Structure formats: structure tokens, C-alpha cells
Amino acid sequence: MAYFGEIEHNNLHGLICIPVLPKSLAEDKGFFFRLFCTGGRNPNDPDNPKDNKEHMMMIFFRDVLAESLNRPLVKLLVISVFLVYLCIGIYGCSVIKEGLDRRKLSRDDSYSIQFYDFEDKYFREYPYRIQVVINETMNYADSRIQQQIEEMLQKFEQSPFVADKSMTESWLRSYLTFLNQDDSFLFLQVRSIS
Template sequence: MQLTFSPVAGVGVDDMFIMIASWEQSSRKAEKSDTKSRLAETYREAALSVTITTLTDVLAFFIGTWTAFPSVRSFCLYTGTAFVFCYVYVITFFGAVIALNHKRVKGNRHWITCMQVEVGKKSCLYNACCIGSCSSESPEPETSETESEHPMSVFFQKYYGPFLTGRWIKLLVVLLYGAYLGGSIYGCTQMREGIDLRNLASDDSYVIPYYDDDDRYFSEYGPRVMVVITGSVQYWNESVRNDIEACTRDLENVAYVDKNLSLSWLRVYTGIA
């Protein structure tokens, strides 16, 4: 549950930020002054980005359902499905919340109780917490509304952009990217095929000590190979048992098999019986 919540919450919050940023951008267009037009403009700008990011995430997790591990398959299935519902909620419910919150701010209503709040006689902190705007004046009519630019947009436009285009900064960025690329190539050369089965179990699982002991005492023997007869066998027939025993001896005579480590339940059963 926790593993599923983290990626879904991250993508959901990212989609919310995209929607809010598009909503703020829509306020700068004079022809998009009413709530309906602004919401339509918001979806026009944000829906494509939200859809593409969600689609790629859903495809990635649904492809993961093809794995042979049941735990990983269940995780990918539930997470991919959660992404679908998250996308539906963002493009439906969250858009409605934005429109309702806009009407609340225009009406000078409290952000929890939605009761009318008196504006102009309180501090900026009071107005920001109760109304959502630090302005001490009542909002103008909806047709003439102008909203200030977001502080993050101002930061990237006026400070980060000019800083990044400096001569030495550009050289530093190229060097850092070269170091990152070199480290990535080196890491790819150090990758080894296989999977550590300990990573598929919880930290307090009994499986982890088992794999530790198996690696410590039996790693030199390699994996155990089992031979199974899937058809119906007449074990009470002595000739059938002799044929199975002959087949077992043939397998033990293979150069890659240590006959001293072979185990046959039929031998044990007939020895006891």
C-alpha cells in the first residue's frame, strides 16, 4: 500500500501544480476573464501534459504486470489502475475545485467555513489565511480581474534564467553533464545479470536468513534441479518403479550432476516400505 501511494501521490501533486499554473496563466488573457472561459483555457493548456505523463506511467506499470513475480505483478497492476483513477479525478474533480475556490476568493469567503470575511481592516496575514489573497481591497469584478505573476515564475524568469546563461555557468553545466554521462556509462558496465531474491521479501521475513545460509553453505553447488513426472504413474507396478530408477541413474551419470547429492523420494519410500 505504501509503495503504491508514493508514486501516485507524486504524479497527482504534479498534475495539480500543472493545472494551477495553467489557471494562473489564463488570468492574463483579457478575453478569458470569466470562470468558464478560464477553466476551458486551463484544460486546453494542461490537459495534454497531464494526459501524456499519465499515459506513459500507466503503460510502464501495466507492462510490469507481465513479470513472473506475483508480488511485482500485483504492485504494477494496482499502481497502474490507481494512476488511471488519479487522472480521472484531476481532469474532473480538481477542475471543479479550482472553479469553486475562484468563486470563494471573489466573494471574500473564509477558506474553511466559506462565511463572508470583512476585508480592509485586518492584516495581510489575516487576509492571506482567511481569503487567500493578501490584498486589503475587495476584488474587482470578474471581467476586470488581474492576478499577479507567481513568485516561482518570477524567480525563474528574472534570476535563474540570467544566471544559467552566464559564460562560466554554461561551462560548469557542460562539465557536470559530462561527469554524469561518464558515471552513467561506468555504471552500465558494472551491471550484472540476475536478481537478489532477498529484495523481494520484507526485512523481517524468514526468507532472508534462509537465503543467507544458502549462500554461505551451498552456493558452490548451484541451483537444485528437479525432475517431475506429470502423467499418471502406476507406482505399485514393480516394472514401472524399475524404469523410473533406471531413468534416475541415467540422470545421475550426467557429467554436470553429482550423484552423491541426488535425492529420490521413491527410493526412500521403497526402502521404508
């Protein structure tokens, strides 16, 4: 610890490592010392006004803003503005529309606008797909397993919450259809030779 006069200092300047003094004790020092090497408070007189100047923002909040907010007319104005804001917010929540118009995200001359129009026209009737996952290891080559999966899919398609069979996609159905085609074995033999 460094000692400067009668005051104990452990607060050294970060660049030049000399003790930093409170402003009330640095009156006899030069201008630059008072500018760059003063701060803190005097431990002998901690409440002196020279070391404890009030900040301008605190003065503004204490003297100007607090005084104006305590007037009845300003209180009424603040409450009225808040109630108008609350009413606009409630109205906005009641008329909000679900979804996003993706056309507004693209430029007017972008090709994506035509894509969004076609997608809305042809693919929006049944937009949500349900995935059915069989979380079990199965021998899909077994015809009994194939039949059980087909029965499960048919029960699912008969549900009133499913559009119809034409909307169902099954990789097993597609594969079995491919195997039942006349030219599929020729394709498999050519693939296995090469």
C-alpha cells in the same frame, strides 16, 4: 449562489460561510477579513496585479536560474558534470560484482558470520538445484512406474550439465531404500499398531 455587490459569488468560506472576495475588492474590509477571506480573482478585472501576484519560486526560476543557465560557461559546466557522471556510471556498471556478501549484513559479533563462512566453504560448490516435477497422476506402488522413473533419473544424471549421482535427491529412491532395509517392516508394523 450568493451575491455580494454586483459580483456573483459561489465561493464561500469553508468555516464561516461568507463570500470570499478578491483582494482588490476587499480593501475597505478589516485586516482579518483581508487575511482569511480573500482569494481568487476579480471577474471584472482578471489581470490586475493585486489579485495575481507572482510566486517567489516562479520569480526565482524565471529571473535567476533561467538567466544563469543561458550563459555559455554554465552550459559547458552542466554538460561537463553530466559527462563525468555518465563516465562514473559506466565504470561502475563494468566493475559491479554479481551476488551479495551476506557477511556484511551481519554484525561482527553475530553467530551468523560463522554460519555464512561454513556454508561458503562446504555448500557452495554446487549451489543451484534443479527440480524435476512429474505433472501426472501415477501409481507409484507399481514396479513398472518405479522403474520408468528410475530410468528417467539415470538419463538426467548422465547429462554433462549435472554434477554426478551423489548430488541427486529423489523421494522415491529414499522410500524404496527404506523399504528394502531389514528393520523397516518392523518399524511400519509398530507404527500401524499404535
